[in-house]
Amino acid sequence: MMDVQVWIEFLKENWLVIVVALVVLFLILNFVKTVVKWALVLVIAAFIIIYSGISVKDLSEAVSTVTDQAASIxxxxxxxxxxxxxxxxxxxxxxxxxxxxxxxxxxxxxxxxxxxxxxxxxxxxxxxxxxxxxxxxxxxxxxxxxx
Missing domain, CATH: 3.30.457 (Copper Amine Oxidase; Chain A, domain 1)
Structure with missing residues (x-):
């Protein structure tokens, strides 16, 4: 899994981008009431994930771990x-x-x-x-x- 220190460094270096993205997300969620809203949310989330350096492999490992734990529970x-x-x-x-x-x-x-x-x-x-x-x-x- 991802190291917590990596996340802390990412947040310190990119806090402004994250804040702007969150503000844009809230504006979209408040003003747009269609499927376009969710498409924009997904695009912004994908941009942040790609920008942060998280790989598809990391995401698939996280999803796999959560799925296995949920199935076991x-x-x-x-x-x-x-x-x-x-x-x-x-x-x-x-x-x-x-x-x-x-x-x-x-x-x-x-x-x-x-x-x-x-x-x-x-x-x-x-x-x-x-x-x-x-x-x-x-x-x-x-x-x-x-x-």
Whole structure:
């Protein structure tokens, strides 16, 4: 990631350009109410980024890091929801050999022959997950609740 000292030096050397850019951005946001407004905002932001010397590689690394962290946090939250809602989980055995487990906030689908399940939360697919201890416990609890 970028060194904090680099940012401090950049801000010291270019504070006037940044202030002018911010003033122009606020003027644009206040007076222009169309798609053109956002195009101008993006152009000014791109100019500042290019002018500051931040490379596309730095930006992509930052986006990748944030995305990975968000995915990890999201998965941990869903695993916690699984633990908390296991007592309410209901398993439905489908005729094609697959199963569907539903709770108030989750839907988990899979087959007994697979080591992966598809997880959906509030209608949003969270992808295919490998069956770990938490997921296995969730499946077993749903089976008990459905008898």
């Amino acid at each position: 999201g998965k941990n939250e869903v695993l916690n929801v699984m633990k908390n809602e296991a007592k309410d989980a209901k398993l439905t055995q489908n005729s094609d050999g697959t199963f569907t487990i539903t709770t108030p906030n989750l839907e988990v689908t899979g087959s007994k022959d697979s080591d992966k399940v598809k997880v959906t939360s509030h209608g949003i697919s969270l992808g295919e997950w490998k069956v770990n201890d938490t997921v296995e416990t969730f499946i077993q609890e749903a089976k008990k609740n459905s008898k």
